[in-house]
Amino acid sequence: MSGQGVGRKSGVAQKRVAGAITDMKLLIVEDEKKTGDYVRQGLVESGFVVDLARTGLDGRHLALTELYDLIILDVMLPDVDGWHILQALREAKLCTPVLFLTARDSVEDRVKGLELGADDYLIKPFAFSELLARVRTLLRRGAAPVFNDQLQVADLVLDIPRRQARRKDVRITLTNKEFALLELLVRRQGEVLPRSLIASQVWDMNFDSDTNVIDVAIRRLRAKIDEAFEPKLIHTVRGMGYMLDIGGKVG
Numbered sequence: 001m002s003g004q005g006v007g008r009k010s011g012v013a014q015k016r017v018a019g020a021i022t023d024m025k026l027l028i029v030e031d032e033k034k035t036g037d038y039v040r041q042g043l044v045e046s047g048f049v050v051d052l053a054r055t056g057l058d059g060r061h062l063a064l065t066e067l068y069d070l071i072i073l074d075v076m077l078p079d080v081d082g083w084h085i086l087q088a089l090r091e092a093k094l095c096t097p098v099l100f101l102t103a104r105d106s107v108e109d110r111v112k113g114l115e116l117g118a119d120d121y122l123i124k125p126f127a128f129s130e131l132l133a134r135v136r137t138l139l140r141r142g143a144a145p146v147f148n149d150q151l152q153v154a155d156l157v158l159d160i161p162r163r164q165a166r167r168k169d170v171r172i173t174l175t176n177k178e179f180a181l182l183e184l185l186v187r188r189q190g191e192v193l194p195r196s197l198i199a200s201q202v203w204d205m206n207f208d209s210d211t212n213v214i215d216v217a218i219r220r221l222r223a224k225i226d227e228a229f230e231p232k233l234i235h236t237v238r239g240m241g242y243m244l245d246i247g248g249k250v251g
């Protein structure tokens with residue numbers, strides 16, 4: 001049985017081509033035993049192959065030496081924290097999608113994570129169903145469109161570190177909130193985002209807060225992003241929320 005542990009590296013690309021989500025291999029890095037066990041069990045039951053690292057050191061080692069289709073990364077780890085693991089991964093030019101887990105009320109964490117090249121985040125505590133939905137979305141999207149510092153949809157380009165937007169090479173000036181809103185829409189491209197979700201992720205407001213703020217912000221964003229350009233990217237999905245999409249005709 002010895003000498004057999006290393007042979008799996010070449011398998012991942014082929015699995016992705018085959019597209020069977022049940023062959024997908026995930027890494028969870030989570031030091032809280034209950035959360036780690038709970039997430040692992042749920043993902044295994046959903047058909048994924050799952051490795052669980054309970055320390056940052058183990059997590060970093062596995063992330064750099066094994067190939068995963070997705071990494072679920074807790075930020076607060078007692079030894080090597082999630083940011084260092086994410087940084088190490090991107091420095092090694094590994095573009096494995098990363099979903100990070102962060103505590104409530106830490107906008108800075110979220111901004112930092114996305115700037116370091118994470119693909120999405122989830123705020124603790126979360127429902128497993130939400131984690132699973134995010135995991136599936138990221139896996140569908142694959143690693144390809146993720147660049148470290150630029151996001152692009154049609155001719156719209158977001159420069160994440162500089163917090164700048166361009167369309168057809170025209171520089172568009174946005175406020176911080178407008179940029180955060182646009183970034184969220186671009187990262188979740190093709191998904192209908194309810195006002196409550198936009199409120200919690202961009203404004204840190206609760207569901208029952210005055211969500212008129214969002215409609216006003218969307219209107220301003222549209223005037224800047226869509227008014228002078230084609231195709232229109234920001235769409236209203238009546239009764240549901242907003243969506244960024246190329247050429248989608250919804251409401």
Ligand code: CA
Pocket residue numbers: 030031032074075076077
């Ligand atoms: Ca933790």
